[in-house]
Amino acid sequence: MKKSLARWGWLFTGPTVAAFIIGFIVPFVLGVYLSFTEFRTVTRSTWVGLDNYAKLFGDEVFLHSLWYTAAFALVTTVLINVFAFAIAYMLVKNFRGKNIFRSVFFMPNLIGGIVLGYIWLLLLNGVLGMWARSITYDATYGFWGMVILMCWQQIGYMMVIYIAGLQSVPTELIEAAEMDGASKSRTLRSVIIPLVMPSITVCTFLTITNGFKMFDQNLALTNGAPSRLSELLALNIFNTFYGRTGFEGVGQAKAVIFLIIVAVIALVQNRFARSKEAAL
Amino acid sequence: MNDKVRRPWVWTVTFTVIALAYLYPIALVVINSFKGKVFIADNPFSLPSAESFVGWQNYIDGVQKTNLFASFGWSLVITIGSAVLILACTSMTAWWIVRMDNRYAKTLYTSFLFNLVVPFQMVMFTLSWLTDYLGLGNPVGLWIIYLGFGAGLAVFIFTGFVKGIPFEIEEAATIDGCGPVRTFFLIVLPVMKPAVITVAILEVMWLWNDYLLPYLTLDLKKYMTIPISVQYLKGGYGAVDMGAMMGVLVLAMIPVIVFYLFSQKHIIKGVVAGAVKG
Numbered sequence: 001m002k003k004s005l006a007r008w009g010w011l012f013t014g015p016t017v018a019a020f021i022i023g024f025i026v027p028f029v030l031g032v033y034l035s036f037t038e039f040r041t042v043t044r045s046t047w048v049g050l051d052n053y054a055k056l057f058g059d060e061v062f063l064h065s066l067w068y069t070a071a072f073a074l075v076t077t078v079l080i081n082v083f084a085f086a087i088a089y090m091l092v093k094n095f096r097g098k099n100i101f102r103s104v105f106f107m108p109n110l111i112g113g114i115v116l117g118y119i120w121l122l123l124l125n126g127v128l129g130m131w132a133r134s135i136t137y138d139a140t141y142g143f144w145g146m147v148i149l150m151c152w153q154q155i156g157y158m159m160v161i162y163i164a165g166l167q168s169v170p171t172e173l174i175e176a177a178e179m180d181g182a183s184k185s186r187t188l189r190s191v192i193i194p195l196v197m198p199s200i201t202v203c204t205f206l207t208i209t210n211g212f213k214m215f216d217q218n219l220a221l222t223n224g225a226p227s228r229l230s231e232l233l234a235l236n237i238f239n240t241f242y243g244r245t246g247f248e249g250v251g252q253a254k255a256v257i258f259l260i261i262v263a264v265i266a267l268v269q270n271r272f273a274r275s276k277e278a279a280l
Numbered sequence: 281m282n283d284k285v286r287r288p289w290v291w292t293v294t295f296t297v298i299a300l301a302y303l304y305p306i307a308l309v310v311i312n313s314f315k316g317k318v319f320i321a322d323n324p325f326s327l328p329s330a331e332s333f334v335g336w337q338n339y340i341d342g343v344q345k346t347n348l349f350a351s352f353g354w355s356l357v358i359t360i361g362s363a364v365l366i367l368a369c370t371s372m373t374a375w376w377i378v379r380m381d382n383r384y385a386k387t388l389y390t391s392f393l394f395n396l397v398v399p400f401q402m403v404m405f406t407l408s409w410l411t412d413y414l415g416l417g418n419p420v421g422l423w424i425i426y427l428g429f430g431a432g433l434a435v436f437i438f439t440g441f442v443k444g445i446p447f448e449i450e451e452a453a454t455i456d457g458c459g460p461v462r463t464f465f466l467i468v469l470p471v472m473k474p475a476v477i478t479v480a481i482l483e484v485m486w487l488w489n490d491y492l493l494p495y496l497t498l499d500l501k502k503y504m505t506i507p508i509s510v511q512y513l514k515g516g517y518g519a520v521d522m523g524a525m526m527g528v529l530v531l532a533m534i535p536v537i538v539f540y541l542f543s544q545k546h547i548i549k550g551v552v553a554g555a556v557k558g
Binding site for chain 2: 125
């Protein structure tokens with residue numbers, strides 16, 4: 001069978017690979033190359049070695065956005081997972097309306113980041129307006145504004161994953177723990193949480209990468225104001241490319257750093273998941 | 281799980297309150313969409329009064345300023361076209377990768393896995409140049425771009441699923457004289473239906489809401505998508521017309537909410553299945 005399968009390889013892989021080369025491989029390889037050059041357009045570049053990377057360490061706006069993003073990813077990861085787990089834990093119980101509640105919490109996920117950004121712009125500016133402030137008054141306001149938005153959007157998504165995890169916990173195990181005199185919180189800590197660990201790993205990974213990659217909501221809600229202080233990494237890279245000419249190479253170098261950060265997170269999570277599989 | 285609770289009605293009441301609070305931001309936008317822009321800026325929390333009520337004016341303004349219905353059409357063309365192309369091509373590729381399992385297949389798989397990790401900012405500048413260079417800056421051209429950039433997740437989920445399909449059925453088909461193409465379309469693809477739904481849901485959620493890729497690659501003088509139109513309303517300088525913005529926001533949410541009401545079960549199943557594999 002493999003022989004005839006090999007003969008049809010062009011049909012099965014051809015279209016995907018062709019598109020993959022156009023949509024990913026070529027732009028990626030060019031992107032890595034251009035991060036070592038100075039360029040205005042892709043076709044006209046001069047090699048400058050590590051100059052672009054060296055410039056990053058002197059770029060205070062970039063360094064600020066780096067820790068601002070790290071803090072944002074950390075805070076949203078913790079908050080989203082705690083709330084999502086708590087809501088999931090309660091919504092697997094049997095009471096009237098639980099399915100409707102699940103639907104409500106999940107819904108914001110389907111609304112795009114740009115639209116979400118403007119929805120929250122109205123609400124947050126309305127609230128802050130009572131003190132004659134706005135979301136762009138201070139980068140701290142922007143930070144917490146985006147945290148609230150992100151929680152509102154993603155709690156439902158993670159909740160759905162936690163519900164699936166919780167439902168797979170065998171009832172006998174919980175009953176056995178109760179029979180042995182374990183308290184509710186003890187059962188949660190020693191029986192339920194270890195068993196839903198795979199869901200926790202997945203959700204943590206998703207929320208942390210979403211936090212690092214967030215762009216649309218940032219663009220719509222604050223657009224980096226005031227004076228680029230509420231710029232997350234993705235928006236900072238975008239503004240480096242398209243804000244003013246002459247910094248395209250620096251933008252590309254930032255993008256490479258961004259990729260490395262995201263890739264390291266992915267590798268760590270992969271290691272985690274693997275080690276757990278081995279334990280089972 | 282142990283699912284008994286002592287006073288179920290207390291839970292129902294508590295969660296009703298939380299759920300209503302959760303929906304409040306959306307309700308606020310709907311309420312304000314019927315108010316004049318001065319009144320929105322002044323106090324977004326007031327209900328429309330005889331003085332502030334403007335009827336459908338904000339909707340009319342919003343649609344005229346953004347040409348929203350055209351954007352809706354292009355969003356549909358791009359989302360459906362790309363999703364269909366991604367499903368058709370990557371399901372074939374994934375099956376071939378798993379069944380061939382030679383060096384070429386393994387290299388492909390690793391490349392797709394890598395694609396899954398790379399953030400869009402990494403290729404954003406070069407991709408927008410290449411799209412322009414190849415003349416793909418139109419809705420149909422974007423099908424190809426989306427297939428290329430979005431292949432990773434689809435291939436990943438499909439290969440995970442194919443590994444669980446017993447090989448014997450396909451073997452029997454081959455012995456009966458069925459070639460790979462017919463085997464795939466008549467035997468494998470129907471079995472892959474749950475994975476196809478999962479991938480379809482995840483891709484559609486991404487494609488419909490994606491802002492940056494179409495913004496950087498499409499010829500914006502001719503084509504816009506809904507997220508681009510919403511952002512376009514803000515414009516470069518000056519204050520936003522909050523009235524028109526409210527109208528556009530509501531109109532942008534309606535198709536999504538309708539879609540959600542009709543395919544909620546599949547969406548939630550898709551998200552869970554996608555997460556387990558991710």
